[in-house]
Amino acid sequence: LSTSAVGSMVPEIRPGELVYVRDVIDLTSGRERTFFDEPVHVDFTDPLCPQINSLLEREYRGVVYVCTNGPRFETPAEIRAYTLLGGEVVGMTLAPEVFLAREKAMCYSSVSIVTNYAAGIKGKKLTIDEVLEVTREKEEEIRTLFSKLISELKGMKRTCPCPKALDGATL
Template sequence: MKTGIIGGTGFYDPGLLENEKELMIATPFGDIQLKSGYYHDQQILFLPRHGEQHSVPPHLVNYRANIWALREAGAGVVLATAAVGSLNLEMQPGEIVLVDQFLDFTKSRPVTFYEGGEDGVLHVDVTNPYCTSVCRHLKETAEGLQIAVHDKGTYVCTEGPRYETAGEIQMFQMLGGDLVGMTSVPEVVLAREAGLCYATLALVTNYAAGISPHPLSHQEVVEVMGRSQAVLRRLIFAAIESLSEERSCTCAGAAAELGSLGMKKNQTTD
C-alpha cells in the first residue's frame, strides 16, 4: 500500500525520498502531477496542495482532482499537513495538532464526487472524519520520538483567501473550535468518499485574529512552518515507516452502499 502526503502552506517538497520521479495522473476533474519516490522501500506519493510556488489559493484548489489522483495512483493512506491559526491558548505556535473534528464554514467548493445521475448520491458518514486508526498511530509514533503533539483538535475551515475577523474567531471559539484554516474541507470529506485513511497534521503558525498581538500575515505562516518542517517531516516519515499494511478502520468502506457506481466505476488502477 502506497502512502500519500499532501503538503500544505510552506511544505512544498517531501524531502527524504529516493528515486524520485514525476507522475501525471489523469482524472475526470483535470490532470494532476504527483511526485513519486521511496523511503526505506516504501513508495510515497507527494502532492503540494497549493502548487510548488503556492500559486493556487485555498478556495480554488482542485480538491476532487487531487484526491482522485492519489487514489488512482494507489494511495491507501493520506497524511496531510496544514498551517493553522490557533483559537486555543493551549495550542501554541510551533506545536502539532492531530485534528479529529471539523466545523465547515466554506461556501463555494465542490464537496462530493457523487452528484447524482449515473454516479449516484452518497450521504457519507463523517462522525469521525479523520481516520482514528492512523491518528492513533501518529500519536504513538510521536510519543516514541518524544515529539509533543495534541491528539485532538477541532479545525474550523473557512473559505478564504482572506483571514478571519476577530468577531468570527470569537464565534468559532463559542462553537468549540480550536484551530482555523482554509483547506481541510472538502479534502477530508472527499478522502472519506474515496475510501482513503486520511489524517491531518496541523502545525500552529500563529494565534488567530483578535488573539494575535499583531496583524496576521502569510509571511509569518511561511516562516513558522519553515522552522518547524524538520520535526513535522521526522514524524511523518517515522509514522510511514512503521505503518501497518492492515487497515482495521472503516474508512475503506465509506462508499460501499453505492456498489459499483461513482469512483469505482471509473477507477483504472489500485
C-alpha cells in the same frame, strides 16, 4: 497524510506546536464537495482515519479544525463565533479534501502546524510572513513525523472503517 498551517483560537495551543485534526467544522462555500452526482450519505462520525489518529495522539494534541474560504485572515468576531462552535484552530485548506478522501474510502489524516494566534487572541497584527516563518521552521519535523508514520503504517493491519466508507451510504 496531509499538513496545513493554522491559527490557534485558544491560548493554550501555541504557535510552533504540531497538532492533529480529530474533527472538522466546514464553513466553506463554492468548493466542489462530492465526487457523486446522485445523493450519497457518507458517515463522518470519524471524519479522519481513527487508526492513523490513534498513532498521532500518542505524541500530539487532537484539535477541532474550522475551515474557512480565505484567502484572508478572519476577524476577531469570527474567531469568537468559531470558538463557540467548538473550534480550536482555523485554516483554509482541509475542506473539502477530508470529505473527498472519505468518499474514495481512503485512510486520511492531517497534521497542522500552528503558525500564529488567530485574530483577537493576543491582540497582535497577523502577517503571512509569520505563517511562512513558522512553517519553514517545522518542515523537518513534519518530514520526520510523516516518514515515521508511513513506516509504522506499512506493517500494520488496517482495522479502521475507512475502506468501507461507502457501505450503506447510497439510496
